[in-house]
Each structure stands twice: as C-alpha cells, then as structure tokens.
Amino acid sequence: MRAQRLILAAIEQDLKAAGMPPLAWYDVLWELVRAHEGRLRPYEIEERTLLAQHNLSRLLDRMEEAGLVRREILPEDGRGRWVLVTGEGRATQARIWTVYAAAIERHLGAKVDDAAAAILADGLERLTHGA
Amino acid sequence: MRAQRLILAAIEQDLKAAGMPPLAWYDVLWELVRAHEGRLRPYEIEERTLLAQHNLSRLLDRMEEAGLVRREILPEDGRGRWVLVTGEGRATQARIWTVYAAAIERHLGAKVDDAAAAILADGLERLTHGA
DNA sequence: ACGATGTAGATGCATTTGCATATATGTAGG
DNA sequence: CCTACATATATGCAAATGCATCTACATCGT
Numbered sequence: 001m002r003a004q005r006l007i008l009a010a011i012e013q014d015l016k017a018a019g020m021p022p023l024a025w026y027d028v029l030w031e032l033v034r035a036h037e038g039r040l041r042p043y044e045i046e047e048r049t050l051l052a053q054h055n056l057s058r059l060l061d062r063m064e065e066a067g068l069v070r071r072e073i074l075p076e077d078g079r080g081r082w083v084l085v086t087g088e089g090r091a092t093q094a095r096i097w098t099v100y101a102a103a104i105e106r107h108l109g110a111k112v113d114d115a116a117a118a119i120l121a122d123g124l125e126r127l128t129h130g131a
Numbered sequence: 132m133r134a135q136r137l138i139l140a141a142i143e144q145d146l147k148a149a150g151m152p153p154l155a156w157y158d159v160l161w162e163l164v165r166a167h168e169g170r171l172r173p174y175e176i177e178e179r180t181l182l183a184q185h186n187l188s189r190l191l192d193r194m195e196e197a198g199l200v201r202r203e204i205l206p207e208d209g210r211g212r213w214v215l216v217t218g219e220g221r222a223t224q225a226r227i228w229t230v231y232a233a234a235i236e237r238h239l240g241a242k243v244d245d246a247a248a249a250i251l252a253d254g255l256e257r258l259t260h261g262a
Numbered sequence: 263a264c265g266a267t268g269t270a271g272a273t274g275c276a277t278t279t280g281c282a283t284a285t286a287t288g289t290a291g292g
Numbered sequence: 293c294c295t296a297c298a299t300a301t302a303t304g305c306a307a308a309t310g311c312a313t314c315t316a317c318a319t320c321g322t
C-alpha cells in the first residue's frame with residue numbers, strides 16, 4: 001500500500017508538472033489505442049482499467065469534451081456504445097507516454113534491477129490471480 | 132498498481148459490509164493507539180499515514196464529530212494541536228481490527244505463503260526507500 | 263525589537279468519486 | 293406475446309479530494 005501510494009503520487013506529480021492529464025486518461029487511451037480498430041465498449045474499458053462504471057462514464061464525458069474520444073451508437077446492441085479514439089487521442093497518448101515512461105524509470109526502474117523486478121512482478125501477479 | 136487496487140477495494144468492501152468506517156479512519160486510529168499516550172500532532176499523523184494535510188484536517192473533523200478523537204491546544208507551540216484518541220476511538224480501532232484482520236487474511240494471506248510474503252515485502256520496501 | 267520568512271493547521275471553492283437509481287434494451291420462461 | 297429479470301450506460305445528489313490561500317504562531321537575521 002505504501003509503495004503504491006508513494007509511487008503513484010510521484011508519477012501523477014510528474015504528469016501534472018508536464019501539463020498532462022491524470023493517469024486514468026492515459027490508461028483509457030492506451031487500451032483504446034491497442035484495441036482492434038481503436039475502439040472498445042465501455043464495459044471492456046472498465047474491466048481492463050478497473051475503473052468503476054459510473055466513474056468511467058464521466059471520465060469519457062470529459063475525454064469526449066477534450067476531443068480525445070468519440071462515442072458512437074452500436075447497432076448490434078441498442079444498450080451499448082462504441083468508444084473510439086480520435087487522432088488527437090492517439091497523439092495525446094503518445095505525448096503522455098514520453099513523460100510517463102520517464103516517470104516510471106525514475107520512480108521504479110531506478111530502484112530495482114531486472115531480476116528484482118521480475119520477482120516482484122511474479123509475486124504481485126500471484127496476488128491478483130487465483131487463490 | 133493492479134494488485135493494490137484490487138486488494139484495497141476488496142478490503143474496503145469487507146469493511147463497508149461490516150458497517151465499519153473506511154480504512155483511513157483505521158490508519159489514523161491505529162497510529163494514535165500505538166503512539167505514546169495516545170496522542171500525536173496532525174503533521175505526525177500525516178507523515179505516517181501519507182494523508183494530505185488538508186485531507187487529514189477534514190478527516191479529523193469527521194472523526195472528532197464521531198467522538199473517536201479529540202483535538203486539544205498544545206501549549207508549547209501555539210500553531211499546533213494534539214490529536215487524542217478517545218476511549219470510543221480505542222474501542223472502534225479494536226472493532227475494526229477484527230474485520231480488517233480477517234479481510235487481510237482472506238485477500239492477502241490466503242494467496243501467499245510466509246516465504247513469498249517476505250520476498251514481496253522486501254522488494255516493496257526497496258521501492259519506497261533509497262535509490 | 264522588528265521585519266522577513268517558515269511552519270502548523272484550517273477553509274472556500276472546484277473537481278472527482280461513490281451511491282443509488284434511472285433509462286433503455288436484451289433475454290428467458292410461461 | 294407478455295411478464296420478469298438481466299445487462300449496458302447515464303445521471304442526480306451527497307461525500308470526499310485537490311488546490312490555493314488564509315490565519316496564527318515561530319524563528320532567524322539584523
């Protein structure tokens with residue numbers, strides 16, 4: 001808990017200092033950029049980013065307003081929407097990444113070598129998965 | 132990040148289901164209970180819990196209103212306050228702990244043996260401390 | 263003793279989150 | 293078909309958070 005809070009706060013701090021949006025925006029953009037055809041349904045983004053449904057709904061409002069994503073009606077299921085990244089969304093994802101990558105390196109990479117990182121990743125993986 | 136979010140959410144969920152206050156309340160109570168004479172200054176709680184100053188200030192408002200802590204003027208330094216746990220605060224800490232401990236066991240303990248936990252703790256410790 | 267600067271804590275205001283519920287649509291059972 | 297229930301997303305409202313700033317007091321240099 002302590003490690004996560006400290007590191008996350010440090011990274012968010014770096015993003016903000018560089019005039020970038022919060023990390024959650026990046027998470028969403030990244031999922032969209034790497035998804036097939038740059039689009040996902042809200043519930044898919046939810047699952048991948050661990051954002052709460054109502055939070056994501058409003059985050060998408062803000063991102064849409066900022067021109068980074070677009071929502072489109074989905075013919076197959078009248079309840080759903082597509083969320084699509086715009087060109088500006090892709091550009092923003094790339095711009096954030098330059099800052100984010102540096103922040104990760106500074107606050108994480110610099111503190112563990114590859115072997116230690118692998119061990120940590122393995123241990124944490126075990127926590128998130130099965131019993 | 133994923134591990135922390137999932138586990139924290141699960142634990143908060145358990146607390147809420149048992150009608151307990153959020154984890155931050157416990158963190159503050161715990162620091163007070165184990166502090167000398169059951170009192171600390173706000174900035175000491177801040178350092179230990181990683182709560183932001185203005186957040187702690189208002190959390191203490193709520194906790195004071197709930198009768199779990201009391202604020203007292205500090206003669207040595209006119210700017211500062213003491214924050215003291217009340218008897219009810221101690222009782223609440225203990226009550227939360229019964230639920231919290233079970234939640235930790237369920238969401239963490241059950242997933243790693245002692246050796247793996249020690250390795251994880253060591254790796255994470257390294258992240259929070261020096262380069 | 264005095265002004266400049268630093269530190270502890272509180273607070274007004276905007277933003278974000280959480281919670282419950284609403285709306286719309288799909289699916290299954292009789 | 294029609295009712296009951298499930299799923300996808302949005303939204304009103306309350307609570308928490310972040311941000312900037314305020315007040316009060318301390319400390320330090322002159």
